[in-house]
Amino acid sequence: MESTTENSTMENSPRQSAATVGIDPSIVSMVDAIPSNAPVVPVMRLKDVAVSFNGKVAVRDVTFDVGKNRVTSMIGPSGSGKTTLLRALNRLHDLTKSAVVTGSITLDDVDIYKGGIPTTLLRTRVGMVFQRPNPFPTMSIYDNVASGLRFNGIKKKAFLDDAIEHSLRAAALWDSVESRLKVAAATLSGGEQQRLCIARALAVEPEILLMDEPTSSLDPVSTQHIEDLLTSLKEIVTIVIVTHNMQQAARVSDDCAFLLMGEDRAGELIEFATTEKIFTNPTDKRTLDYIQGRFG
Amino acid sequence: MSIEAAVLTGEPETVGAGRARKRSAGSDVPYRILIGAFAALIGAVLVLYFYSIIDQSIPGWQVAGWHFFYGTNWNFFNRQYGALPLIFGTLITTTLALVLAVPVSIGAAMAIVFLIPRRARLAVSSIVELLAFVPSVIFGVWGYLTIQPWLDRTVQPWLVKVFHHNWPFNTNGSGFGLMLGSMVLAVMIIPTITAITRDVLIAVPAELIEGGLSLGATRGQVLRRIALPTSRTGIIGAITLGAARALGETIALFLLLGALDPNHPFPRGLNSGLATLSTEIVANFGQLSGTKPLGVICCLSLVLMVIVGLTNLAARLVVRRSLQRLQP
Amino acid sequence: MTSAALEAPRTDDERRAAVQEAASRFYRRKTLYSKLFLGATSLGLLIAFIPLFSIIYNVVRNGISYITWKFLTTPPQSPSIFHKHQIGGISNAIEGTALVFGMALLMSVPISIMVAIALYESHGRVMGALRTLLEVMIGMPSILFGIFIYTYVVERMHFQLTGLAGSLALTVLMVPLMSVACEQALRGVPAVLTEAGLALGAKKAQVMRKIVLRYALPRMLTAIMLSASRGIGETAPVLLVIGSTYVANWNLMTSQTTLTTLMYNIIQSFYNYQRSEVWAIALLLIVVVFVLNLASRIIVARLNRGHR
């Protein structure tokens, strides 16, 4: 990672520019996910996206591209619409009758809200990990990970066995559960359950993995585990992660979207840029204020 | 311990509250005696309830003996007290009612929770539950004056055409009998099972549903593979409570089951008449004279009480445990 | 790796392609399956609705024509071959229900409230046992309450078949449900209120009367109304112990006829016209039960809205 830092195309080192604008250097020192020179390939593009409930806008004016095999983080104060926006990306708002999503969200240039792709198939390509670990309580560890594949008609044992080992390995859980795959998932610790949920999401081989504050209910050690995991996971899947924890955003993400509530209490996208830029040299004054801890 | 828990367990939460309790302890005595007296009164009445029925059944056991449990010749008027056909009648009507009511109730509960708009949920489930408050004699009347003629005039000729008097429609039906009784009984327990199943399904965490959907599952798959298994024990409890209600149903069944055929004490088909423990209690109450027949009636009551009591107790345990388990 | 893995895809891209291909192949089946499943659940809901509508339809259609002032206020008459339509009225049953059920309410409401308070205030083993006992009683077949009153009050205490015995049967039947429901209403009172009262040094009895009962009153009212709507429709337990009468005599110490026992007595009548009369009684009964029910639901809905 150090070597990538040296490859940075920025003229100043992050630490220096941060010092000039008065950002806590301890946060900036965590910005190690500096982009490589590889060109950014957008896999999902959001354009003027807005979500409203019962006609009341919860989040709006969101335009940015999610880069392939990158980690995109969404930060912002509570109520700024991060979760709302994230859930729009795999159409989970469809469940809520009062929710309306406008603007366009495209996956590989197909608008996901315009019938170009059936919702259930969209969700196999855009998976989700939730704030609280939610393993299916009546299923074993094995069945939990297999569930997504089974929902999609894959029943062959050989295929399942292999896929389950592969995704449990990817979630760094294989070694500790290999001997007890048939045990109820509820017997795992909180951190293990969250990794199980990651493995379960990975098993259907999504192109994008949405994560809503995946570590907020976990202890520091489990949090560390999952953060480590993210860096290796982005080799195989694009990640969009909501987090309250700025250090976390700085540590794990390549790009960062900052959302904030406007005058009318509707969230809006203030700034989208590389994580490095957001944390060292943000364009918008409000971003800077937030990074410096001037909002709740 | 939270304040709420403190109130529930009666432990003083804070020093201040503790002091307040002590200071007022003396003057609370009359109050405690008063409510204690009422609790004791109702406790005594309920104990008397069990005692009285058990006590009065003793002469009955002396007359009927063990024959009561395995004998198949039930004829109260002729003092033949083999109650096996009645026990069987109670169990078979309930079983058939469950077979009809369970799929309907679970389907209805799932539709209420997952299908219809949230705003309409309360209204729709209130309407279904309203059925639970219809007095059972009205179900009896409805079965007697509406469903029986319909079975007799419309369904029966059709059944004859299809089954040619073969099993299970082998007896000459007037409409009264096992099928009519079970159908109406099913209608009576649908609201019970639906209401509890609905509560259990509502308790299924939204995260589980959304977790399933996020894996590409359809709504049907999520309901079948996640919501139903998660609430399995609660649903079993709901069914058991429904069964308990069906086992004790009296007036409606009395009106609808037709007559027990002494030559065939066990129903031979769906059109056969039969009797249950509770219908036989009502049927013979008018013929009481002397203590001995009352004793046998009390034997019927006692057996009914044990069957229903155990079913109920089991159901309550299951429902309570499953609702607790789902609470985070 | 096991040999099974050999036939599985190797690279990440192959894996993804394999899953996505399988998923799109399965898409139509899982969608169809889902539609069928959801269709089946709606069918269940529909079927659950049909009996209620059928009952209400039949009760109203067949019962409404009987209901006249005269029908409600005159005693019944036996029809005969020559006067098939001579059935008189149901004043005896209206009087009987008012008397028997009224007396039952008079007994069961205060008892239930006191038992609810006892359950609310105490927490020992004994109270736990009492609560379990009450819950078991709620599920007991109602006819057994009739048997109990018959064996104990009529047989042992040499009582006659009277309205009062019917009131007693209804009382033991309603108290368990009413007291458990009332206790739940008491539990709904926020603990801060009672704690505040106790901290100020108020006696428990005062806190109960001035704070808890006052706060819980509407909910207790609904609990009582719901239990009462159960009790008023009961037939079997009353039938065993109250006998029957043709006259409205306003005397609890004589035999009585209630709406439900009258229905039971005339439904098997030889005369069609008299048999159909039960629809009219059913209509009266259903109106009373539904009004109680609806009123209590409206109260609860109001309360919930107020709290939010």
Ligand SMILES: Nc1ncnc2c1ncn2[C@@H]1O[C@H](COP(=O)(O)OP(=O)(O)OP(=O)(O)O)[C@@H](O)[C@H]1O
């Ligand atoms: N289902 C819903 N119905 C109505 N309003 C909703 C719904 N979901 C979210 N909102 C509203 O949308 C706004 C944004 O909420 P959201 O949960 O997206 O914020 P957030 O940024 O994720 O906050 P947090 O950091 O606390 O998780 C809030 O004002 C919320 O009240």
Ligand SMILES: [Mg+2]
């Ligand atoms: Mg959120």
